Amino acid sequence: MTQQPMSDARRPASGGPKAAARNRAALIAAAREIYAEHGLDVPLSAIARRAGVGQGVLYRHFPDRAALAAAVLEENVRQIERAAQETDLAGLLGVITWQLTESAAFISILHTDSTGTVPAYAVALSRRVERALRTLLPQDHPLASEPDDLMIAVAMVSGAVTGPTREYRERRARAAWRLLGVEVGPARPVEV
Amino acid sequence: MTQQPMSDARRPASGGPKAAARNRAALIAAAREIYAEHGLDVPLSAIARRAGVGQGVLYRHFPDRAALAAAVLEENVRQIERAAQETDLAGLLGVITWQLTESAAFISILHTDSTGTVPAYAVALSRRVERALRTLLPQDHPLASEPDDLMIAVAMVSGAVTGPTREYRERRARAAWRLLGVEVGPARPVEV
């Protein structure tokens, strides 16, 4: 018994090649929204629905859950890398703070998973964030004395970021940086 | 890790005298173990199996997933409250640190959930931890100046606690406290 539609209802179909890129973008956008709202552990079908596409499209573009997450978070990291070329450490931390308060998903690559199981792509992305930060880190910065301190500090801030509204989360993030004695610029998005 | 004996010639079925209480305790213990190993998002059937009881018993004692989690964490909090009567702040933070490194589940009440949705029971438990800490907090402690700083700091440490082994997680936790400039006693369990 091969898999066959078996329903006589003729399905409408397909969009054409131009739609492909649009759908990919829509999926990433939808995923970003839903990740921000509910975290990474969300039904893929919900993402497809929000993007307005069928489930198959999601699988065409992203072979598995990790690929989609990587694509979403990749954008965040790229923004951080871009920002690293335009500001100082405080400014970059502001950008990171923005992203932390904006998206529950982004937290997971810096804070990783509480069970200790970290997907490979998250490790790679985390390294890129670290590299970006380190280019701007002065030798005498309080987070420069021990090699792990920098990313531990970021993880700590991500731990503090909880709460119902973005503003509330930002307030907590700023308090966290203050407790670390680290100067942060204003939390701000990077314009695309 | 603990496989239950599976009493051979015994009466595995229904009731001993205080079987109910024993089952409840077994469920909590099993849940604690499994939470620590796999996080909170675990099939309830696995917990019942590890506890050596049927699924029905689990539901009899805990109407829903949250109730079980609350019961597990309740014990942690009780240990913290007990410890608060026997040591100073540094000692209490050592106890909390132990719990953070021991169980992925415990993190979730102090760090709460990354999506910002905090179950009601977690709020209550968190308050009790805060109260315990505050009884020992000197007026001039670095975390005493702003009202939220205390629990933000705890959340921050919980954010730093990740990694494959308990030792590794403890090392990160200590680094986190150091970055906060807070003195902590040795991480240690409270014996029951």
Place this chain on the structure above:
Amino acid sequence: MTQQPMSDARRPASGGPKAAARNRAALIAAAREIYAEHGLDVPLSAIARRAGVGQGVLYRHFPDRAALAAAVLEENVRQIERAAQETDLAGLLGVITWQLTESAAFISILHTDSTGTVPAYAVALSRRVERALRTLLPQDHPLASEPDDLMIAVAMVSGAVTGPTREYRERRARAAWRLLGVEVGPARPVEV
């Protein structure tokens, strides 16, 4: 997002422990019927439906597709082994012939799969059939001269068994045995 029912429709539930064995038997019976009609490559959901049970029950009893097939075919082989103790070779071949004409599924363990990929359980069952046959095979039988001839002959007959009705298939099977110069008793089921 844990998997949760999310529908408020309260589902009816469950049968009790006695039903377990009954369901298992029903599943095997249903599978046997459907296998006979459509071959082994049938949706498991169809089997569950025919058995009048939920999908979960099927998985409880048979962890995978192979386990169910093995359970069904196991019965056939057991009948053959039983028959081997009560008749001579011709009689046993009659029993096998009956099973071949009765069930498309049974063919697959003797004829195996045309792509050459044979599941482990099928190999084991096939060996048992061979053993049963060989206990009754006279030294001077035409299929006794070469070691592989016996099971090749059975596979050949299974290759001939096609057609819309059991009677038609049996006619072809008898013709096949005749072409092999092998005497066969009447095709007959083994009463359970």
Place this chain on the structure above:
Amino acid sequence: MTQQPMSDARRPASGGPKAAARNRAALIAAAREIYAEHGLDVPLSAIARRAGVGQGVLYRHFPDRAALAAAVLEENVRQIERAAQETDLAGLLGVITWQLTESAAFISILHTDSTGTVPAYAVALSRRVERALRTLLPQDHPLASEPDDLMIAVAMVSGAVTGPTREYRERRARAAWRLLGVEVGPARPVEV
């Protein structure tokens, strides 16, 4: 962000002059290969991919799965018909034997499907094979006494043809013919 097709120098798209015929042939060849490797139950997309064409082309040439299978097997039958004009029965059986051992797909028209459901095209092709064989069948041949014996014998051999390698399958096929007392020439392909 929209990446454009813009084939720069070449015209990979649409039509050369007899592209249609070439595509058709490529599809049949691809299907033959994949059928041989994985059996008839293969995603059509895999065939299109192997042929290096889009899915649409496949559907243009072959309205359904059966049409493609028929086209593949048609070639086999044509080779048999050709061979029937150049050799004797033993030689023709050698050709058929080659095809049986070469392709899991070809088996299905001679052995047909184990569920008894035979597609119409298979019946027609089978008849042509029979006709080709019968032109070379001597009156006194062991397979000439009963009308059905000829094709039953072929089906029997196809039933014996299983196993991982072509050589192994050929060995079994030869054993099968031997058990039937039928002389066969060497298994050989018909060059195209």
Place this chain on the structure above:
DNA sequence: AATGAATGAGAGTTCATTCAT
């Protein structure tokens, strides 16, 4: 009161088929 089987919805994944370009 405990057991553990059953239910059935839902998530993940795969494909046949259509169709915009």
Place this chain on the structure above:
DNA sequence: GATGAATGAACTCTCATTCAT
């Protein structure tokens, strides 16, 4: 004509929850 993306249903497998015994 060709391409290959999109659709959406079918199938597999997993669990939360109920309930007969």
